[in-house]
Amino acid sequence: MADRDQPFHVDVALVHYPVYNKNREVIGSAVTNLDIHDIARAGRTFGIGAYYIVTPYQDQQKLVGEIVGHWQDGYGAAYNSDRQEALNTVKICDDLQSLYDLVCRDGNKPLVVATSAKEQGKGLSYGDLQQRIFKGEHVLLLFGTGWGLTEDALADVDAMLPPVCGHGDYNHLSVRSAVSIVLDRLLGRT
Amino acid sequence: MADRDQPFHVDVALVHYPVYNKNREVIGSAVTNLDIHDIARAGRTFGIGAYYIVTPYQDQQKLVGEIVGHWQDGYGAAYNSDRQEALNTVKICDDLQSLYDLVCRDGNKPLVVATSAKEQGKGLSYGDLQQRIFKGEHVLLLFGTGWGLTEDALADVDAMLPPVCGHGDYNHLSVRSAVSIVLDRLLGRT
Numbered sequence: 119m120a121d122r123d124q125p126f127h128v129d130v131a132l133v134h135y136p137v138y139n140k141n142r143e144v145i146g147s148a149v150t151n152l153d154i155h156d157i158a159r160a161g162r163t164f165g166i167g168a169y170y171i172v173t174p175y176q177d178q179q180k181l182v183g184e185i186v187g188h189w190q191d192g193y194g195a196a197y198n199s200d201r202q203e204a205l206n207t208v209k210i211c212d213d214l215q216s217l218y219d220l221v222c223r224d225g226n227k228p229l230v231v232a233t234s235a236k237e238q239g240k241g242l243s244y245g246d247l248q249q250r251i252f253k254g255e256h257v258l259l260l261f262g263t264g265w266g267l268t269e270d271a272l273a274d275v276d277a278m279l280p281p282v283c284g285h286g287d288y289n290h291l292s293v294r295s296a297v298s299i300v301l302d303r304l305l306g307r308t
Numbered sequence: 309m310a311d312r313d314q315p316f317h318v319d320v321a322l323v324h325y326p327v328y329n330k331n332r333e334v335i336g337s338a339v340t341n342l343d344i345h346d347i348a349r350a351g352r353t354f355g356i357g358a359y360y361i362v363t364p365y366q367d368q369q370k371l372v373g374e375i376v377g378h379w380q381d382g383y384g385a386a387y388n389s390d391r392q393e394a395l396n397t398v399k400i401c402d403d404l405q406s407l408y409d410l411v412c413r414d415g416n417k418p419l420v421v422a423t424s425a426k427e428q429g430k431g432l433s434y435g436d437l438q439q440r441i442f443k444g445e446h447v448l449l450l451f452g453t454g455w456g457l458t459e460d461a462l463a464d465v466d467a468m469l470p471p472v473c474g475h476g477d478y479n480h481l482s483v484r485s486a487v488s489i490v491l492d493r494l495l496g497r498t
Binding site for chain 1: 330342345346349350352353354355388390391393394433434435470472473474475476478479480481482484485486488489491492493495496497498
């Protein structure tokens with residue numbers, strides 16, 4: 119059993135490129151307002167460090183900046199300070215390489231762990247990852263939008279969590295639900 | 309440990325009235341598109357029976373019907389049959405009384421369990437509720453939108469699950485995240 123009172127360092131990245139579309143073509147997906155809010159709120163609830171939004175598109179980055187700014191410095195900050203606190207974790211970066219450069223700033227590369235709705239290689243259980251987190255290992259969780267991270271992107275990660283399963287083989291969760299469940303499994307207290 | 313292979317009967321209701329707003333006034337909140345989709349997808353993933361959307365407003369009920377219809381019979385049904393399957397669980401009802409009448413059709417009232425971001429009386433643990441679910445008890449989970457179900461609404465429920473907590477005392481999850489986490493805690497498999 120992991121000692122949940124230990125400090126931990128978990129970051130989350132929501133990747134909009136490179137991901138697959140429905141027809142398994144490599145695309146850049148659109149940033150959505152509720153992905154920013156819901157994942158920032160879940161991240162803050164579970165005590166993550168940073169929530170990276172990865173998109174190469176300048177207009178999408180500008181949109182993220184405007185939304186976050188509204189709740190950090192604009193009308194939203196006074197209207198709902200809880201939301202401000204959640205959105206303070208949001209950082210924007212261009213692509214996976216700049217994400218990895220950012221999180222390795224201090225010279226220590228985190229354990230990069232992806233999640234997938236499909237069973238993949240490099241499997242790591244929730245229990246084992248939880249142990250490593252509460253022993254102090256820095257972990258970066260990658261979540262793909264659209265129909266998931268590309269094979270090339272997954273080739274570079276260190277480990278893969280098993281798909282979130284319920285009853286039967288239907289597991290078409292929204293990425294917002296998947297992030298919430300994965301953070302709860304790793305960091306939640308019941 | 310609950311026997312997860314037993315059949316179970318869990319329904320979910322997302323309540324838009326009566327709930328509190330930010331100033332603790334009793335309001336009817338607006339239905340949102342992503343609440344319909346995300347919770348239907350999570351519900352289908354975890355094998356719930358029905359997903360009730362409770363709102364007294366006819367225009368909101370019409371909107372829900374149109375959104376669900378698009379994915380059941382319209383263009384969406386052909387475009388994404390997984391989404392169709394999730395949205396097939398959606399039912400609309402006017403208020404809590406008609407919800408209770410609907411779920412008691414066969415004469416057996418389910419255990420009505422609410423969730424709240426705040427600690428309340430009538431506490432029931434996730435483990436105990438899971439045991440009851442997999443022993444065959446019919447359970448209806450109520451989730452409030454806005455700033456949560458009113459005290460009057462909570463007075464009528466049978467039990468309350470503890471708030472979803474992570475690290476520290478920040479627990480301002482979206483209702484989409486809260487439903488996903490609660491269903492995973494009760495019905496998920498790791």
